[in-house]
């Protein structure tokens with residue numbers, strides 16, 4: 001019986017790369033996201049390439065009723081989830097506090113923080129029942145240092161850090177590991193989403209840098225997931241070599 005990993009936001013970027021990495025290493029996958037066509041395409045490709053089982057769940061993580069309905073209704077054979085990768089998330093806008101859109105703020109809080117909490121709470125009973133589990137939360141270097149025009153995105157990622165610590169403390173008794181991963185600049189669809197489809201602005205973020213790519217993060221998560229049962233990497237900051245933190249990059 002293969003182990004089961006549930007990955008939120010598997011339709012692009014880190015989530016898709018994690019799906020590919022774990023599938024190639026004979027995990028069965030539960031993949032989630034809003035873009036159903038992409039979920040289906042990915043599921044088909046991974047089933048065919050690796051002969052694994054893939055269950056695709058199409059919901060918006062901000063919708064707590066949908067999250068609960070889908071996770072509570074998992075067929076028995078999909079319930080023993082070994083690993084939960086809380087990856088779905090986004091930045092929307094890059095504006096000064098006084099100019100930022102409240103709708104953008106709501107989207108980030110509802111997705112990055114509340115959505116992450118909803119799905120974790122829904123999955124936990126299965127891990128508790130199994131007596132073990134491993135939860136990965138995608139934070140960010142913006143959850144370590146706040147930068148200008150990052151206001152609410154940085155706040156949500158600081159909150160992911162805090163929530164990860166809380167989970168780690170409160171889930172110790174259930175033998176559940178909690179690993180927070182905090183990447184720096186990584187070229188995915190992230191900046192396209194942040195700049196609302198402005199490809200030129202998005203490309204500028206990575207100019208002069210060799211940024212991280214999604215596969216770097218997938219490799220790191222896979223490594224952390226494979227450590228012996230008594231070892232847990234709790235909090236991990238990873239940047240490309242040209243970036244020191246939120247403020248300092250050496251661009252060529």
Ligand code: NDP
Nearest residue numbers: 009011012013014033034035061088089140186188189190
């Ligand atoms: P992408 O934009 O490439 O992927 C984001 C994923 O999140 C998509 O699969 C998207 O799926 C999913 N998602 C977004 N909103 C929702 C929602 N409401 N419901 C369900 N799924 C949703 O970005 P990345 O892969 O770069 O980002 C992944 C995570 O990593 C995010 O949490 C991000 O904040 C974090 N991060 C990214 C960094 C970067 O530089 N790229 C650095 C540090 C952290 P769909 O649209 O189909 O719903």
Ligand code: 8X3
Nearest residue numbers: 140141142183184185
């Ligand atoms: C994404 C990286 O530096 O744009 O979380 O916040 S950053």
